[in-house]
Each structure stands twice: as C-alpha cells, then as structure tokens.
Amino acid sequence: MTATLTRRGLGAATLGLLPAAAAAQPAAYPGTRPVSIVVSFAPGGSTDTVARIVAQQLQRILGGSFVVENRPGASGTIGSGHVARARPDGYTLLFAGSGTYSMSGHLYPQRGYDEETNFTPIGSVSTSSLFMCLSPKHPMRDIGAFIARAKAEPGKLSYASSGAGSSAHMITELFLEGAGIQVENITYRGGAPAMQALITGEVQMAFVEAVTALPQMRNGDIIGVAVTSAQRSPLAPDVPTIAEAAVPGFEGTTLLAMFAPAGTPDEIIQRLHRGVAEAMQVPEVMATLRTGAVFPRVMTPEEFRPFLTSERRRWLAVIRSRGISAQ
Structure with missing residues (x-):
C-alpha cells in the first residue's frame, strides 16, 4: 500500500562450510554486522514507515544495526526476489504486506521465487484496514x-x-x-x-x-x-x-509481516520474533502507529504459517473467480 502514515554455485567446498557458519551465528546475532530489512516499495509509504519503526526498535532491543533498504518494483516482487536469493543467516530480511506475500505470487508467475519454499516467516507485525x-x-x-x-x-x-x-x-x-x-x-x-x-x-x-x-x-x-x-x-x-x-464473514485488511530466507536458523527467527513482539508493546510505538491508522497484530511464526496458507488459497480463489490479471 502506498499511502503515507505521516502523509508521508558457490563451489561445493564453500557450500560445505555454510552449516557450520550458520550454526555459529545465532549466539552473537546480530553482533556488529548490519541487518538489512528490505521493503519492496519506495520510501514514504505505510510499509516503509512501519518497517523503519520496527528497525529502530529492534536495534534498541537486540543491539546491532538494523537498516531499511528500499527495493521497489513489480508489485513487490523485485525486493522479495532479492531476499529469497540472500544467504539464510539473518542479515537480509523482508518486510512486506499481504499484497506481496499472499497475492503477487498468483499474478506474477515468472517472478523467480516461491513464497512457500523460499521464505521462513518471522511473524506478523501490524494491521490496517x-x-x-x-x-x-x-x-x-x-x-x-x-x-x-x-x-x-x-x-x-x-x-x-x-x-x-x-x-x-x-x-x-x-x-x-x-x-x-x-x-x-x-x-x-x-x-x-x-x-x-x-x-x-x-x-x-x-x-x-x-x-x-x-x-x-x-x-x-x-x-x-x-x-x-x-x-x-x-x-x-x-x-x-x-x-x-452487507457480507457476513467479510474481512480484508493489510497485514504487515517479516520474513527471512528459508533455512535461516530457528534461534535467529525466534529472537527476531521476540524483538518484534516487544517493540509492538511499546506505548510510544503504539501511539505512533495509531496516528497512521495502524495497529499491532503480532503472530508467532507457528501461528503465522497456517494463516499464510489460508490467505494464499483465499486470494487465488478470488483471482480465478474474478478473472484478475496483472496485465
């Protein structure tokens, strides 16, 4: 969504080293290496603004440096593709809305990645209507x-x-x-x-x-x-x-969420989720979000996975029945 809240191979030998490197990372994560939070839209939109609030809070809660990186284009698929291809070490994350993680996959079949197999959910963050x-x-x-x-x-x-x-x-x-x-x-x-x-x-x-x-x-x-x-x-x-x-059972909101490349160590996923959950309970954060008509809605990775499956199926049915295409 674009309205502003403020009105605003590696060789086989190298691959063989990855499991040990990944296993050594969680205890020190994030350490001194910057974490890139990729937003697939231009600066200033609601997704970008909430991502920057989350980045600031994660930096305070987890230490280290969390930086928002904007990679706009093709309805969010360019930024998502960048994260899908990143090393699963917790240093490249995706911050996205439901249009990107539950709809775009059905509209852009040549996007070069798969939402279900190339990402590990960290959990949902906030919702807006x-x-x-x-x-x-x-x-x-x-x-x-x-x-x-x-x-x-x-x-x-x-x-x-x-x-x-x-x-x-x-x-x-x-x-x-x-x-x-x-x-x-x-x-x-x-x-x-x-x-x-x-x-x-x-x-x-x-x-x-x-x-x-x-x-x-x-x-x-x-x-x-x-x-x-x-x-x-x-x-x-x-x-x-x-x-x-008018329509019993109707619900259609924008749920912002965080993802990591598939294969990211679970300890890092859980550490990031706990940081997000803590951030969304900060009174100042809640007040700032409210000014943009955004409200915390935090789901754990375990809670978020079945939600993702359900949402992707729901929007596929809508796209098919309504004959929607991105052309």
Missing part, C-alpha cells in the same frame, strides 16, 4: 443503497483503483463477489488521482486505506460507509464493518 467510500456527488449514502442500485443496474456503477492486482483492487473484488454485484473497475495511475475521481464523482465508490480515508471522511469530501476489518475501527466507531452491514 480500508474503508468503503462513496462519492457525495451521487445520491447513495450507505452500503445498502449502493448494493441495491448495483443490483438494479448491473455494470453501470464504477469504482476507482490504483492498479490491477493492488490490495485495494483485490479487496474490492472480494467485496463485489460477496455482495453478488457487478461494478466496473476504473484504474488510475496512483492513489491520489483515484481519490480525486471519487471526490469529484467521476466514480461512485472506492476502497481507500484508512490513513487516507479518515481525514477526507471527516471533512465531508467522501462518505465512509463500511470498514473492511472484522471489528469496527476505533478511529471511526460509528462506521459499521462490511460483515455487519
């Missing part, structure tokens, strides 16, 4: 009215998205499928023009990241009619969830 928003330039004022009109006029309404395969696009399509309606996707070059199209009434609806949507909702530029999380947002408690208002 989107709001289903309507344009005030049109008469619909709630989710029920929008669904009723869409059913009465199939394909006549439109929604804004910032690109095929983006998290907002995928979550919108999940909603449309659940609601049983047809709404045309109008793609814009980025979140800002998509938001402008919603404000001016060029489209009737858009799913917008909470950090972007909330200020516009407060000043009346758009109408927030439902939130994608399983529970109501504490930042807009009067807005119902989609599950409450």
Whole structure:
C-alpha cells in the first residue's frame, strides 16, 4: 500500500562450510554486522514507515544495526526476489504486506521465487484496514443503497483503483463477489488521482486505506460507509464493518509481516520474533502507529504459517473467480 502514515554455485567446498557458519551465528546475532530489512516499495509509504519503526526498535532491543533498504518494483516482487536469493543467516530480511506475500505470487508467475519454499516467516507485525467510500456527488449514502442500485443496474456503477492486482483492487473484488454485484473497475495511475475521481464523482465508490480515508471522511469530501476489518475501527466507531452491514464473514485488511530466507536458523527467527513482539508493546510505538491508522497484530511464526496458507488459497480463489490479471 502506498499511502503515507505521516502523509508521508558457490563451489561445493564453500557450500560445505555454510552449516557450520550458520550454526555459529545465532549466539552473537546480530553482533556488529548490519541487518538489512528490505521493503519492496519506495520510501514514504505505510510499509516503509512501519518497517523503519520496527528497525529502530529492534536495534534498541537486540543491539546491532538494523537498516531499511528500499527495493521497489513489480508489485513487490523485485525486493522479495532479492531476499529469497540472500544467504539464510539473518542479515537480509523482508518486510512486506499481504499484497506481496499472499497475492503477487498468483499474478506474477515468472517472478523467480516461491513464497512457500523460499521464505521462513518471522511473524506478523501490524494491521490496517480500508474503508468503503462513496462519492457525495451521487445520491447513495450507505452500503445498502449502493448494493441495491448495483443490483438494479448491473455494470453501470464504477469504482476507482490504483492498479490491477493492488490490495485495494483485490479487496474490492472480494467485496463485489460477496455482495453478488457487478461494478466496473476504473484504474488510475496512483492513489491520489483515484481519490480525486471519487471526490469529484467521476466514480461512485472506492476502497481507500484508512490513513487516507479518515481525514477526507471527516471533512465531508467522501462518505465512509463500511470498514473492511472484522471489528469496527476505533478511529471511526460509528462506521459499521462490511460483515455487519452487507457480507457476513467479510474481512480484508493489510497485514504487515517479516520474513527471512528459508533455512535461516530457528534461534535467529525466534529472537527476531521476540524483538518484534516487544517493540509492538511499546506505548510510544503504539501511539505512533495509531496516528497512521495502524495497529499491532503480532503472530508467532507457528501461528503465522497456517494463516499464510489460508490467505494464499483465499486470494487465488478470488483471482480465478474474478478473472484478475496483472496485465
């Protein structure tokens, strides 16, 4: 997601040495060698901002140096590929959102790595939601009215998205499928023009990241009619969830998580997870995240693995049933 929180072979002989080297690393980890946390998007976005908060806290908690490295491109697959090919020693990590680790693999078959076999999860870090928003330039004022009109006029309404395969696009399509309606996707070059199209009434609806949507909702530029999380947002408690208002069981959030290359020693994985868990309990961290409509949601590696499997299956089903492609 791109909205800002601040509005902002090695030879056989060499390979034979790797197990001993890896086994010797955990006790001193991270030591004096810098740890690179790769973010697959440009600086300033929400993933980047949360990654920098986590890096700062890990440096304080675990010692050593944790540095965020931005490697944007191809919907997160360039940065992910870099980490997938890195040595499994704990010094190159991936910080990614659900669009990268559970959706992109189904949309970019030539990406050169496999999410299930090339990465070891460290665990989830935080969650953020989107709001289903309507344009005030049109008469619909709630989710029920929008669904009723869409059913009465199939394909006549439109929604804004910032690109095929983006998290907002995928979550919108999940909603449309659940609601049983047809709404045309109008793609814009980025979140800002998509938001402008919603404000001016060029489209009737858009799913917008909470950090972007909330200020516009407060000043009346758009109408927030439902939130994608399983529970109501504490930042807009009067807005119902989609599950409450229209599609029982619906949930579509952005869950940020950390990964290491497959084969990274478990002691390092667990040490990193404990550091993240501690970081997400720091009051100042929680307050900073809240200003960007982001909230801690920490899962252990053991808890996160079945979640990953479930999410990848869910989004594959959506992609197939909705005929979504990255082209």
